[in-house]
Amino acid sequence: MNGIDKQWIKNIPKFESSDGRRLKFSDEFIKNKLYKALTNKEIICLARGEGRSFRLNDIILHPEILFDWGEKSMHAFLDNTQDEVRKFCDPRIINKERIIYYIEQYSNELKGYYRKYKYFECNDYDVNNFVENLILKVSIEESSSVLLCIKDWIIYALHTMGISELKKISPCISCSYGEDRFKKAIKFGWGRRPYNKYCVIMDNWIHRHEEGIAYRRMEYVNEVLNRYGLKWFSNKHNEIMLKYGIFPQKLVGYYLLDRNLDNKINKYVINKHYVDKWEEDEEFEIGQSLYFDQKIDFEKLGMYNTIYQYDGQAFTIAGRRN
Incomplete structure (x- = not known):
């Protein structure tokens, strides 16, 4: 088990559900779920840092957008x-x-x-x-x-x-993987914003077998481009590119970081849909399929103008604002 990831989980001071409800299970129960995800060979655990003020406001003040619809690539804003x-x-x-x-x-x-x-x-x-x-x-x-x-x-x-x-416009969202995933994500979360007091680190995952469809490692992109005599940057950030964004079914939660705290972690906010599932079935593990109703209502979708859907084989458009 990755010692750095394990330390991050150990240092979480408290958990909250994204919908504000009181959690029915202990902190230790949730931490064990996060620990188990690290040893699941079927998935790749990812992290993405976000510190831009307009996105932080959406994430913290309107968590229903993030946890119902995910973190979309810039395509969704067109x-x-x-x-x-x-x-x-x-x-x-x-x-x-x-x-x-x-x-x-x-x-x-x-x-x-x-x-x-x-x-x-x-x-x-x-x-x-x-x-x-x-x-x-x-x-x-x-x-x-x-x-x-x-x-x-x-x-x-x-x-x-x-x-x-x-x-x-970018067709993908960048996430980091591997033992330095949080270290890399923090760099992008704080960015060049020393005045930012807070940032969030999204804790998400992807099925390992979906490479080339739902995600691409930089090595994969370079392999295809090399056949065309093209090059792209080396993978110095352990970067995985998720097509069209982080889907909410694979977003477990986020760490809220505070510069003024010793270990920086203020709390961990859990996706309410994971809370629903664990209340229904305590044996459910991160990496298993998670389903919930998604009724597209653009009046409640902030700046998103397009919603993509993924069936395990290809992406299509589920809805688009007129």
Whole structure:
């Protein structure tokens, strides 16, 4: 068992249910559930840090949004004034012509991006030719999963480069895994905000066998990109990219951190749906399937404009605000 993870669990001073109800089971009961998740070989335990003030307000003051609908990628914030980009980001649409359009539209920026980052170690010949080669390979590619990865990479690259129409869009949410997952998540949670008193560390998980569908390790992305003569950053943060966000069924809870506390942990807020399940069945373990009714009502969904659903094999759109 990971000693660092175990210490985090041990240091939790108190638990609260996200809906404010009084918990019927002991702290030790919940800690044992969290300990058991660490040894479950079928899942990967993840962590994500969040310290942006507007997101903290949503998470802390409106926990029903987080625990009923999850933490969505920026795709979910697109509205009908951004319809062309929204269509391009749609998980059901893999359109070669649109992929090639974006490559051609921003070819000079993509070349400049490769020159900018020494990590990629590209010479001028590689830089000048990779766009043309990429367009050729996309035009003859038959695998929809590879094309989807290339499409996601283009969105990532243009997002990272600050291209205006994609600057605020990413197809995935980044989480950390492994023995340093909390250490990495804290860096992103506090970020460059020394004035922030609080941040949250989301405690979630993913089924190990869903790689390439529900999540991608950076190694997987680089493996696909290498076939196209493309590169991406090395996985120095033990990063896993979750497609379209953290789904609430796999979000156990979050740690609320306070800079002024010695061990920083103020409390652990548990997803109310896990509380429901444990009240019904104390043998239920993290990593097992969790079901609850989700009635889409955009009046109660804050800034989210799109809700995605996942059936274990593919993503589709469950609902979209008009």
